[in-house]
Amino acid sequence: MEGRRITASPRPCSGRRVVAKKRPRGGLDGFVNSVKKLQRREISSKRDRSFSMSDAQERFRNIRLQEEYDTLDPKGYCPLSLPFFKKRSKIIEIVAAHDIVFALAQSGICAAFSRETNERICFLNVGPDEVIRSLFYNKNNDSLITVSVYASDNFSSLKCRTTRIEYIRRAQPDAGFALFESESLKWPGFVEFDDVNGKVLTYSAQDSIYKVFDLKNYTMLYSISDKNVQEIKISPGIMLLIFMKTHGSVPLKILSIEDGTVLKSFSHLLHRNKKVDFIEQFNEKLLVEQENENLQILDVRTSELTEVSRTEFMTPSAFIFLYENQLFLTFRNRTVAVWNFRGELVTSFEDHLLWHHDCNTNNIYITSDQDLIISYCKAESDEPISDGNVGSINISNILTGKCLAKINASNTLPMGECSCSASCGGRNCNSKKRIKASRIRSTMAEALEDITALFYDEERNEIYTGNRLGLVHVWSN
Numbered sequence: 001m002e003g004r005r006i007t008a009s010p011r012p013c014s015g016r017r018v019v020a021k022k023r024p025r026g027g028l029d030g031f032v033n034s035v036k037k038l039q040r041r042e043i044s045s046k047r048d049r050s051f052s053m054s055d056a057q058e059r060f061r062n063i064r065l066q067e068e069y070d071t072l073d074p075k076g077y078c079p080l081s082l083p084f085f086k087k088r089s090k091i092i093e094i095v096a097a098h099d100i101v102f103a104l105a106q107s108g109i110c111a112a113f114s115r116e117t118n119e120r121i122c123f124l125n126v127g128p129d130e131v132i133r134s135l136f137y138n139k140n141n142d143s144l145i146t147v148s149v150y151a152s153d154n155f156s157s158l159k160c161r162t163t164r165i166e167y168i169r170r171a172q173p174d175a176g177f178a179l180f181e182s183e184s185l186k187w188p189g190f191v192e193f194d195d196v197n198g199k200v201l202t203y204s205a206q207d208s209i210y211k212v213f214d215l216k217n218y219t220m221l222y223s224i225s226d227k228n229v230q231e232i233k234i235s236p237g238i239m240l241l242i243f244m245k246t247h248g249s250v251p252l253k254i255l256s257i258e259d260g261t262v263l264k265s266f267s268h269l270l271h272r273n274k275k276v277d278f279i280e281q282f283n284e285k286l287l288v289e290q291e292n293e294n295l296q297i298l299d300v301r302t303s304e305l306t307e308v309s310r311t312e313f314m315t316p317s318a319f320i321f322l323y324e325n326q327l328f329l330t331f332r333n334r335t336v337a338v339w340n341f342r343g344e345l346v347t348s349f350e351d352h353l354l355w356h357h358d359c360n361t362n363n364i365y366i367t368s369d370q371d372l373i374i375s376y377c378k379a380e381s382d383e384p385i386s387d388g389n390v391g392s393i394n395i396s397n398i399l400t401g402k403c404l405a406k407i408n409a410s411n412t413l414p415m416g417e418c419s420c421s422a423s424c425g426g427r428n429c430n431s432k433k434r435i436k437a438s439r440i441r442s443t444m445a446e447a448l449e450d451i452t453a454l455f456y457d458e459e460r461n462e463i464y465t466g467n468r469l470g471l472v473h474v475w476s477n
Contacts (some may be wrong), residue, residue: 002387004418006068008113013117016051017383018389024131027135027216030465040386041213042130055317056371056372056395056397056404056405057226057364057404057405059461060270060395060404060405060407060477061405061477062477063405063407063475063476064279064407064444064475064476065440065442065444065447065474065475066462066474066475066476067118067440067473067474067476068439068441068442068447068471068472068473068474069101069103069111069113069118069120069438069439069441069471069473069474070086070120070470070472071088071091071105071111071470071471071472072086072087072109072470075172079184081289082108082128082129082131082151084107084108085107085108085109085125087107087111088105088450088469088470089105089106089392089467089470090105090106090450090453090454090466090467090468090469090470091103091104091105091106091453091466091467091468091470091471091472092104092362092452092466093134093135093362093453094107094362094454094464094465094466094472095135095136095137095144095455096137096455096457096460096464097137097142097144097165097461098165098459099114099116099460100112100113100114100115100121100165100168100169101113101115101122101455101457101463101472101474102124102144103453103466103470103472104132104134104135105470107131108125108130108131108132108133108148108149109123109125109132110124110125110132110135110146111123111124112124112168112173113472114169115143115460115462115474118439119173121168121169122168122171122172122173123173124144124146124163124168124173125148125173126161126173126174126176127150128151129151129152130148130150130239131148131149131150131151131155132146132147132148133147133148133149134146134147135147136190136193136195138162138193138215138241139195140198140215140216141162141164141216141217142162142164142165142166143162143164143165143176144162144165144168145160145161145162145179145193146160146161146163147159147191148160148161148464156187157168157184157185157186157189158185158189158190158191159178159185160179160180160191161178161179161180162176162179162218163175163176164176164179178374179218180200180202180213180218183202183204183211184204184205184206184207184433185202185204186205186206186364187204187205187402188203188205189204189205189206190202190203191203192258193215194215194234195215196234196236196323197234197236197237197257198214198215198216199202199212199213199215199221199234199257200212200213200214200215200218201212201213201232201234201239203232206443207225208225208226208227208229209221209223209224209225210224210225210229210232211223211224212224212257212260219259221258221259222259222260224241224260224400226241226243227240228243228244228251229241229243230242230243230244231279231447233279233280233281234257235281235282235283235321236258236283236323237257237258237283238254238256238257238263238283239254239255239256239257240242240252240253240254240255240279240281240286241253241254241255242279245270245276248269248270248271248272249267249268249269249270250268250276250279251265251266251267252265252266252267252268252271253265254281254300264300266300268286268288268298270288270290271290271293274291274292274293275289275290275291275292276289276290276291277289277290277291277315278315280319282321282328282341283323284299284300284301285297285299285300285341286298286299286300289310289313289315292310293310293312294307294308294309294310294313295307295308295313297341297342297343305401305408306341306342306343307343308343311345312345313330313339313343314332315332316330316331316332317331317332318331318355318361319331320364321363322338322366322370322398323370324369324370325370325398325399326340326341327340327341327346327398328341329366329373329398331354333357334353334354334355334356334357334378335348335349335352335353335354336349336352336373336375337349338398338399338401346399347398347400347401347404348401349373349396349401350396350401350402350403350434351377351394351396351403351406352373352375352377352394352396352401352403353377353378354375354376354377355375355377355391355451356376357377361465362453362454363375363376363451363452363453363454364376364454365454365455365456366398367456367458368458370398371397371398371399372395372396372397372404372455373395373396373398374393374394374395374456374463375393375394375454376391376392376393376394376395376451376454376465377391377392377393377394378391378392379392379408379409380389381439389449389450390409390445390448390449391408391448391449391451392406392407392408392409392448393406393407393408393448393451393454393463393475394406394463402467407448407475408448408450409444409445409453447465447467447473448465448468449467449469450467450468451465451466451467452466452467452468453465453466454466460476461476461477462474462476464473465474465477
């Protein structure tokens with residue numbers, strides 16, 4: 001669902017900036033050709049996006065716990081050599097492609113499960129010392145890219161490998177091939193996958209060179225070699241180069257993502273001796289905020305500047321840009337808000353207090369139509385089970401902030417509905433009982449305890465969650 005940047009840090013890194021993928025509408029005048037290419041690439045035969053609240057509620061009606069997968073063999077057996085692979089570890093990432101669910105544990109072990117047979121297909125770790133750091137499904141060639149580090153290299157360099165989904169389905173994860181072998185991706189190097197533009201950005205810290213590759217065939221398109229580049233931000237059709245501060249301003253360049261052509265060069269004035277909290281780019285809009293200063297929204301086409309009071313816009317811990325709706329989400333202190341580019345608050349969410357303090361999009365999902373947000377949330381205080389480590393999965397409308405459906409330990413049906421003849425509102429249903437299925441050992445409450453990763457499969461209308469024990473649960477109707 002996002003442009004994902006993986007650093008060569010010994011530990012997984014979740015970046016501040018996350019992109020909600022969707023075809024954009026418009027952009028800078030000079031970017032029209034790039035945007036048209038992007039629109040053509042993104043056009044599909046998806047259903048009409050104008051869902052009402054009742055339609056969304058219907059999609060999640062009767063959703064309940066259906067399956068349980070375990071990334072660790074119950075007998076403790078693991079074919080891989082590293083000792084921490086044999087211990088339970090929390091799920092940090094879930095990706096689904098067609099009928100396969102991929103679950104990555106913090107230990108670095110990654111398993112693939114079939115939704116058709118409900119069996120584990122294989123582990124994706126090819127080498128005995130391979131620790132997988134992140135996953136990326138490449139829809140351009142129906143393959144899964146794994147980003148790994150290795151014990152033999154002291155876990156210091158990122159290595160990428162692509163494997164077609166059909167090989168994984170045949171339990172042949174070693175049938176893939178390595179990517180970007182010429183690049184030295186040691187810390188602070190990184191690789192970033194940009195699904196919107198169909199590009200890959202790599203940074204080799206060893207020689208301070210950024211390179212852009214085509215996500216379809218992995219050919220290198222161009223490189224950027226400038227030691228003064230401090231950061232690169234990617235938007236539909238363009239890249240923003242942020243340079244080192246000089247004399248109270250920050251030099252900026254906007255490049256075409258397709259060929260690296262410089263479309264605009266300019267500088268943005270800054271307050272001297274004040275830390276820059278963030279600089280973000282969204283099409284023609286530049287968002288800049290410094291410590292204890294107002295948010296500035298600059299239109300780089302017209303140079304029009306809008307300021308938002310720092311008492312109204314508090315510095316968020318993360319953004320999600322909604323390209324289809326020309327809006328952006330902010331995350332701060334476990335709350336979510338929707339803003340427009342006039343600096344106006346559009347939506348505050350009801351009953352959507354996130355469980356985790358740090359915003360990690362591995363436990364947040366934005367639908368491709370950008371109408372719904374699905375998150376792991378804190379249970380309300382008046383719910384029967386609201387203490388301990390048990391939360392709920394909340395489905396909310398992004399434009400209205402209304403909570404449309406909720407999966408919690410006391411009621412697995414949306415908004416208090418019940419399918420039983422007694423219309424008990426969930427009180428007499430099996431949410432507190434163990435499901436009578438051979439592979440499901442968890443109760444509803446246990447499955448909703450300490451959820452560490454969440455993914456929604458829009459094709460199958462299923463939610464997959466992972467927890468601290470390395471278990472994956474399937475929620476379906």
